[in-house]
Amino acid sequence: MVESRPEAAHLAKAVISQPLAAATLVQLLRLLPSLSAEDGLTAESLAYATLQGSKAHRDWIARRKIPSGDLIRGGVSLSRQGDDVVAVLSRPDAGNAIDQPMRDALYEAFALVNMDRSITRITLRAERKAFSLGADLGEFGTTTDPATAHMIRSRTLPAREALHCADRFAVEIDGAAIGAGLELAAFASRITATRRSWFQLPELAMGVLPGAGGCVSLTRRIGRQRTALMVLSGRRIGARQALEWGLVDALVD
Template sequence: MDEELLVEPALLASGEFGDAKPLGLVDLDRLPRAPLAWRLPPWPIFGIGDRSHPAAAALDGVVEPPVSIDRLVAQVGRHPHAAAVSVQVLRATEPMPVDQALLIESLGYAVLQGSGEHAAWIAARPVVARAPEPGRVVTTRDGATLSIVIDRPAAHNAIDRTMRDALFEAFTVAEMDPDIVRVALRSTGAAFGTGADLGEFGTTRDPATAHAIRGLSLPAHPLSRCATKVDVHVQGACVGSSLEIAAFAGRVTASRAAWFQLPELAMGVLPGAGGCVSVARRIGRQRAALMILSGQRIDAATALRWGLVDAIMDEPPVDPRHADLHRR
């Protein structure tokens, strides 16, 4: 551990932070066990040691497996602006109603869309080949149950604009129709979803325009308003916006082989499909910050322990052409 990253409690108490750091660490094992009145700097502050310490709740998180200090320091060091904005959004949105929190998340994302860190990622990313087949969202109604199936297995169910708009429409129907009491969200293939289609990143470069588009078409808006009737099952990879959508659901189950990741920091941005809100409300602001700033994959067992999923269970693969999604 880099001793230079250690922050003295007196500094946090004074609010005089001096030079900006990419990341600060507080050794909780050295502190007296008493609540402390701290002001956090505009960059991330994580605790190491006893996460049950009364002072731990004031921090952006406490380092715990599977996230290591070295990984956290390395990731934040490469993308300090994205890390700083991420924790500021998490801090600000924690007490807010969901709709207001989504607005702040989108504004934070827009700031980072115009950053040098994101521009560098856009310039350096490899050319992404087009998927061999277009994606679709299959929506069917059986009585009081609305079934939504994400169907793009050849692209690991990466969500393109057409699919995003279809999800927005499907969740809007679920929100507005009081006769729908259950919404089953599933996906085909080996992966639940690998997030937004990387081939579409950077196509809207103006942050204000992108923010306006999110306000009108982000599936998180109607989904958050009908979340209590939504259940999701995750198999395989659940990454980025796929996880951000799933985490809103009232009930989330996962297969034993499922794994979860928020990789956006490496792109110079933050989770912008609602994940700063949905993931934080499922597992708490601090563990959400750990996932976002480290980009670490977590397995199904960790997801269950943290509360990201409600149960581990295996379901048969879904074929939207011959699916029976109503047997549970």
């Protein structure tokens, strides 16, 4: 999977800089094939909770740079056209970064689809030039107890509901799909992306691993090795490579 010496050197440097997160990720990815998707989400959350309490993650929280300006709360606009529902991430001025209100709205949207079997499809889109820049950096560290954070994820993680309607779930990506945004999208049965789109899992540099369902969703789409490569390297991949890997199903203009 590592195609060049410079790429291998970059990968080694990233692993050495975050050895606990890298080791925990690899252990989790090795475990996932023996688990159901639901149990995999639980295992991922427990692994994430373990790393939340680490010094490496606390140090990252202390160093992080949070964009200044007025607080813009996120949301999801829903519309129904016949038997189809369209859900639109609506926080464009923050790059559609997923904060608690948006996360709760996504959970409720997928729960609605699971309750109403007359809905034949839910399509997830986003406003403006970024699909999602991932989880809101300002909310990292707001729940300081890892056990409590795990219980919150167990009850409100959108991936837990998206998993049960994955066969009716479609995603249309334009622009950046990073972290939690990509992790949720990867559960869909069909993903299209524009040719300018790009994808990234940057969590290792934060001292953690993907915790919004990505270890489960991406391994089921692109396999353990490519998922590990994306997380351990933290590098972006373009739309063409995403298509070749099977991370997206089609490129559109």
